[in-house]
Amino acid sequence: xxVMVCLKQVxxxxxxxxxxxxxxxxxxxxxxxxxxxxxxxxxxxxLRIKDANEAEVVVVSVGPDRLTQALRTALGMGADRxxxxxxxxxxxxxxxxxxKILAAVAKxxxxxxxxxxxxxxxxxxxxxxxxxxxxxxxxxxxxxxKAEAQDGGYRVERELExxxxxxxxxxxxxxxxxxxxxxxxxxxxxxxxMQAKKKPIDVKTAADLxxxxxxxxxxxxxxVEKVYVPxxxxxxxxxxxxxxxxxxxxxxxxxxxxxx
Amino acid sequence: MGSILIVTEIQNxxxxxxxFELASVARALSEANGKPVKSLxxxxxxxxxxxxxxxxxxxxxxxxxxxxxxxYSVDVQSAAIQAAVAAADADVVLVSNTxxxxxxxxxxxxxxDAAFVSDCFKIEAEGDSLQFYRRIFNGxxxxxxxxxxxxxVATMQPGAVAAFEGPSEGGTEALAxxxxxxxxxxxxxxxxEATGIDLTKADVIVSGGRGVGAPEKFPEVIQPxxxxxxxxMGASRPVVxxxxxxxxxxxxxxGQVVSPKLYVACGISGAIQHLVGMKSSNFIIAINKDPDAPxxxxxxxxxxxxxxxxxxxLTAAVLAxxx
Ligand SMILES: Cc1cc2nc3c(=O)[nH]c(=O)nc-3n(C[C@H](O)[C@H](O)[C@H](O)COP(=O)(O)OP(=O)(O)OC[C@H]3O[C@@H](n4cnc5c(N)ncnc54)[C@H](O)[C@@H]3O)c2cc1C
Ligand SMILES: Nc1ncnc2c1ncn2[C@@H]1O[C@H](COP(=O)(O)O)[C@@H](O)[C@H]1O
Numbered sequence: 001x002x003v004m005v006c007l008k009q010v011x012x013x014x015x016x017x018x019x020x021x022x023x024x025x026x027x028x029x030x031x032x033x034x035x036x037x038x039x040x041x042x043x044x045x046x047l048r049i050k051d052a053n054e055a056e057v058v059v060v061s062v063g064p065d066r067l068t069q070a071l072r073t074a075l076g077m078g079a080d081r082x083x084x085x086x087x088x089x090x091x092x093x094x095x096x097x098x099x100k101i102l103a104a105v106a107k108x109x110x111x112x113x114x115x116x117x118x119x120x121x122x123x124x125x126x127x128x129x130x131x132x133x134x135x136x137x138x139x140x141x142x143x144x145x146k147a148e149a150q151d152g153g154y155r156v157e158r159e160l161e162x163x164x165x166x167x168x169x170x171x172x173x174x175x176x177x178x179x180x181x182x183x184x185x186x187x188x189x190x191x192x193x194m195q196a197k198k199k200p201i202d203v204k205t206a207a208d209l210x211x212x213x214x215x216x217x218x219x220x221x222x223x224v225e226k227v228y229v230p231x232x233x234x235x236x237x238x239x240x241x242x243x244x245x246x247x248x249x250x251x252x253x254x255x256x257x258x259x260x
Numbered sequence: 261m262g263s264i265l266i267v268t269e270i271q272n273x274x275x276x277x278x279x280f281e282l283a284s285v286a287r288a289l290s291e292a293n294g295k296p297v298k299s300l301x302x303x304x305x306x307x308x309x310x311x312x313x314x315x316x317x318x319x320x321x322x323x324x325x326x327x328x329x330x331x332y333s334v335d336v337q338s339a340a341i342q343a344a345v346a347a348a349d350a351d352v353v354l355v356s357n358t359x360x361x362x363x364x365x366x367x368x369x370x371x372x373d374a375a376f377v378s379d380c381f382k383i384e385a386e387g388d389s390l391q392f393y394r395r396i397f398n399g400x401x402x403x404x405x406x407x408x409x410x411x412x413v414a415t416m417q418p419g420a421v422a423a424f425e426g427p428s429e430g431g432t433e434a435l436a437x438x439x440x441x442x443x444x445x446x447x448x449x450x451x452x453e454a455t456g457i458d459l460t461k462a463d464v465i466v467s468g469g470r471g472v473g474a475p476e477k478f479p480e481v482i483q484p485x486x487x488x489x490x491x492x493m494g495a496s497r498p499v500v501x502x503x504x505x506x507x508x509x510x511x512x513x514x515g516q517v518v519s520p521k522l523y524v525a526c527g528i529s530g531a532i533q534h535l536v537g538m539k540s541s542n543f544i545i546a547i548n549k550d551p552d553a554p555x556x557x558x559x560x561x562x563x564x565x566x567x568x569x570x571x572x573x574l575t576a577a578v579l580a581x582x583x
Contacts, residue, residue: 013470017400026401095376096369124396125378126357127366130334134370139443140334142363155447159514160359163452163507166332169445179514181501221375221409225391230402230554236546236562243573246563250545251577253561257543259464259489259522260581 001055003046004111005079006102006132007039009063009070010122023226035070038117041178044185045147046115047078056080060105062090062098068201075196076188083109087205092217095123099131104209106136113154114175118143129177139170142177262351264289266299267341268313269360270306275313278356280423282416283317285383286354287424292385295352297428298322300344300435302337304330310432317424321432322347328439331449335442337364342371343437345411352390354383357415365415374411379532381420390414398531399554419536457492457508464491464522467511467538468499471527471548471567475504481571482526488578494518494538496528512537526567530555547571 011017015031035043046057059074061067062085071082085101093101106114114136116129126142133140145165146157153171159179160166170176188196206215213219239249254260264286268279286297299318301310304327314321324340341364345353353372355365357379369376382393389408394417396403459465466486468478478493486493494516495509511518513533523541528534530546530553538544539558546559547567556562563570 011397017397019401026397095366096373099366099370122397124394124398126362127369127376127378130363130366131370131376134338134367140363140367141444143359157450158359158363160449161513162517163514165450166359167447167450168333169447171443174443180497184503222377222392222405222407225404225406227396227401227403229552230395230399230557232557236556236559238556238562238564240564243565243569244577246565246570247573247577250561250563250574251581253543253545254489254522254578255581257522260578 006116008036042115076193082201095127097215103135133175140175264352265350278418283424298348314430319430322435331446369413375407375409455508462492464489466524467494469496469528470498
């Protein structure tokens with residue numbers, strides 16, 4: 001059994017985001033990065049399969065040098081090896097470009113199961129996993145909150161709105177994009193981190209994957225015109241002062257609402 | 261010349277409001293670029309729904325009516341949409357960003373080698389291109405994107421634009437698609453479990469988010485304010501994911517949708533999935549230490565401060581006011 005986990009490194013959830021001078025993305029120089037929150041659940045799910053039945057867990061990520069840190073963390077948590085597609089020629093890929101790269105890796109790896117996150121916390125696209133499944137011809141399910149092995153595949157529960165769940169059977173090999181909360185994610189142990197230093201990270205370029213010219217900024221079908229701070233609405237009245245002053249202003253308001 | 265294809269969605273035996281919102285977008289694009297609006301309805305026994313939609317914004321509507329399409333399956337939906345794109349000669353495909361839409365739309369984009377943009381709150385036509393506006397970083401930043409690719413698939417955020425209300429000309433046409441040999445098989449839908457906690461009945465809800473930082477802070481800091489105000493406690497999703505509070509406390513698109521007289525958001529950033537669950541509250545107070553948090557966009561009163569200072573002070577002031 002081989003499980004491939006697609007993992008993206010994104011700015012830390014508490015990083016102060018500033019827009020780059022050319023307005024096409026945020027400044028990345030002075031902020032911390034972390035594994036995309038949804039992908040930590042994806043990795044945990046893969047590690048649970050490994051704990052239960054001797055699976056090999058391969059983490060795959062596309063991005064620049066800084067990714068090494070995220071991949072080491074994943075290896076420290078228990079993944080067996082990593083594939084890092086690191087290529088300036090792949091920079092500026094849109095979702096379909098990333099999916100094409102991951103598909104080329106999946107074709108080399110032939111996993112029995114691919115696990116991804118539902119959404120990246122930076123671009124909020126929720127695009128790559130279904131694209132990848134289409135490109136490699138695997139059945140898929142997104143927003144998965146439960147996955148149970150059964151004869152010949154998996155029975156999964158997809159989250160719908162308002163707490164309803166859709167139960168779907170997927171034959172193996174298949175792809176599942178997991179929703180946050182489907183498990184409790186482990187931390188890398190000290191022993192795990194030591195062992196991780198010896199685990200292999202295989203670095204590849206787009207050309208190694210036969211994708212020269214097919215990915216990266218030149219192959220973009222969607223162009224970023226501009227990223228910008230959302231215009232402030234005219235709504236909120238901002239209250240300032242000491243905690244006591246703020247509290248008495250709020251109490252006056254709550255009284256006005258007839259709730260006190 | 262191509263067309264703009266609306267992929268409708270059926271929920272509880274009716275076409276969803278979100279599909280009528282797509283009709284608004286499609287009609288506006290059509291006015292700008294002259295491409296006709298066409299629609300697709302997929303399901304079992306959906307002929308009447310399709311004719312109705314055709315006359316209420318959908319225009320000429322393709323219908324895949326098949327017992328195999330009675331329930332959503334990504335492969336059935338995907339086969340039907342691909343057939344409809346060919347039959348309608350569509351070069352723009354519009355889908356709603358719902359659990360169904362985000363499951364299938366990117367697959368269509370990959371199958372067509374098309375441009376893909378998800379969860380837009382605005383789409384406009386400009387010459388030969390489309391301009392897209394969407395949120396990134398969970399609402400902290402917006403992005404404006406464009407594409408003039410020959411095929412474009414885009415999803416719209418439900419509720420972002422008003423539903424189309426006028427009449428439209430259009431008939432229905434059956435589309436035969438081979439739906440056998442699918443990979444993913446629908447088993448059943450499990451309804452949300454009924455629990456004792458019904459936040460929708462509370463007049464006051466005090467919710468805590470990831471900013472509350474630790475499970476014990478909920479009984480220590482959030483619950484006392486809720487109690488003082490005679491209200492209920494709520495939470496954002498990460499709080500529930502971490503196991504700090506059980507799911508019935510979750511407010512948002514995948515939790516409860518509430519509209520109390522007063523909603524107090526403490527340490528919640530204001531991601532769209534949380535906002536849709538509480539933004540219709542009568543009065544919203546937001547307490548967050550980040551002045552740029554998107555929660556302030558929907559708040560009536562905003563406080564930029566550490567919740568651990570302001571919330572206990574507010575609890576004390578409320579108790580004092582009650583005497
Ligand atoms: C399909 C789908 C469904 C979802 N459904 C839901 C849903 O139903 N409900 C939901 O809530 N989310 C939902 N989400 C998740 C959503 O996208 C956000 O991740 C989530 O709402 C963020 O929660 P948060 O605001 O508590 O955390 P964060 O975004 O991490 O925000 C924490 C905030 O706390 C502030 N803070 C930190 N410390 C303090 C302090 N001491 N004092 C004051 N402020 C402080 C920070 O400035 C920050 O703004 C869903 C996502 C998806 C993809
Ligand atoms: N650069 C990347 N490298 C590896 N996996 C990725 C990358 N981008 C996206 N993914 C995977 O696709 C999921 C959804 O990302 P997105 O479509 O960007 O919202 C993520 O949770 C990852 O599992």
